Amino acid sequence: MPMPSTIKRGVSLYSFQEELFLRQMTVExxxxxxxxxxxxxxxxxxxQNMPSFPNVSDAEVAWWKDTVAKHGCELSCYDMFLDTKIRKDRPMTDxxxxxSIRRDxxxxxxxxxxxxxxxxxxRPxxxxxxxxxxxxxxxHMGVEVHAPWHLEHAWILRTIDTADRLGTKHLGILPDMGIFMKHYPPVFRARFERQGARPEVAQFIVDSHEAKIMAEYTIYEVAVKMGGNKAxxxxxxxxxxxxxANxxxxxxxxPYFRHIQAKFYEMTPEATDPSISYDEVIPVLAAAEWNGYLSSEYEGNRWIQDVxxxxxxEQVRRxxxxxxRLIGATTTAS
Incomplete structure (x- = not known):
């Protein structure tokens, strides 16, 4: 008989970058x-979250474990950064x-x-x-599938091919839901209009995205044929x-991912996402009996800071x- 979906819910601390930077919130x-x-x-x-990084002491590690446990949570994912330029005069060697990755x-x-x-x-x-x-x-090392890459981009498939060839379950991908942007974000449009974009040109861009016209064609139309301004x-x-993406x-x-970065730029007061097609994504995950974390990644702060x-x-809560609602409406096969 059908069973409730096992998709779990989480949050990336990146969602609170505004408040953490301004010291309006602590990590706890x-x-x-x-x-x-x-x-x-x-x-x-x-x-970002550990000031002593990369020299994190055992006491600090214990604090993180104890703090999430105190609140009934667990640490679900570690976001690594690889700065391939360790000096100004040359990139990192292989x-x-x-x-660096081993350290992480x-x-x-x-x-x-x-x-x-x-x-x-x-590189794979x-x-x-x-x-x-x-x-x-x-x-598990999950390569972030971040726009403009997508699940079937040749670069991403190279990583999957490497994992298959090695027969390992510790290398795969980690999808960023920004690849499922079905509609142009209203919060983007509003910011560009405040910066001087004409409403009719903004509408042309939104319509082009809705029609899924190749970006370079739209850029040419706006920049050359429409005499587009900077905004x-x-x-x-x-x-x-x-x-x-589909x-x-x-x-x-x-089978290649254990975690998802649930990117979003804004949520309506009715708790819907006007841009990213979670209503299509979550049923697919449930049907596949995927049981990892959907981890909120709010990036809308930079689009509204000026107003x-x-x-x-509140955005994460929505x-x-x-x-x-969407997970509750799905079931998995028993």
Missing amino acids: DAIAFAASIGATGIEVLPE EEQVA LELCHRLGIRSMRILVFV EILEKCVPYAEALDV EVAMAETLRHAPY PKRLAEYA EPVDSR QHTMFE
Whole structure:
């Protein structure tokens, strides 16, 4: 008989970047808030959230474990960053990149986290060299599938092919839901209009996105044929990073990911997302019996800072109201 979906809900601390930067919230405030809305998975960014990184002491590791446990949560994902330019005069060598990732894998393991977000530009050849460490530490390395990449982009498939060839369960992908942008975000449009975009040009860009016209065509039309100003051209250029991939393909790739970054830019007061097609994504995940975390990643703060106070908590709360509704409407086969 059908069973309730096992999709879990979490929050990336990146969602609260505004309040954390302005010291309006502490890390524990963010964890406590996540717990209060039933989001029990806490995604961390050690370079942002741990001032002593990379030299994190055992006492600090214990604090993180104790703090999430106190609030009934767990650490769900570790976001690594690989700065390939360690000096101004040369990039990192392959060996230095492997050493950096190994350092992150070890801290991830110490924190008790089994999923690590890998930035999309990290070469599969580098990750192949890291697989033995990931296997020994039982950490899944998920390459972030971030716009303008998508699930079937050749670069992403190279990572999947590497995982298949090695027969490892510790290398795969980590989808960012920004790849499922079905409608152009109203919050984007409003910001560009405040910066001087003419309403008729903004509407042309929105209509082009709705029709899924190639971004470069729209940019040319706006910049050359319509004599677009700076704001209008910038708005058109956002289309390069506003793809709409087919959510149905998630089922095919579900064995390769354990965690999802649930990107969003705004939620309506009715707790709906006007841009990203979660109403299509969540049923696919449920049907595939996927049981990882949907981890909120609010990035709308930068689009409204010029006109209103940022309230990341309210935005995240609304997204989880939507998640509860959509997950509750799905079932999985027994």
